[in-house]
Amino acid sequence: MEMRDTRGWVFYYLICFVALLWVGFLSAQGVMVFISLFLTLVVLGFSVILCIMLILELKKERDAPGM
Secondary structure (H helix, E strand, C coil): CCCCCHHHHHHHHHHHHHHHHHHHHHHHHCCCHHHHHHHHHHHHHHHHHHHHHHHHHHHHHHHCCCC
């Protein structure tokens, strides 16, 4: 995902928000605690991976010749 792609970012945040709302609902009900924990770890893990990819992209843009 590119840094300037606002539609992609909005879609990503909406998906994460819905997933975490579903996790909160499942945890409040007391059912499927392991699934809610797994879903939380997936959302957090994907966010960390995306953050690392964006940092590497920014470094590449900064170090590119002609900038």
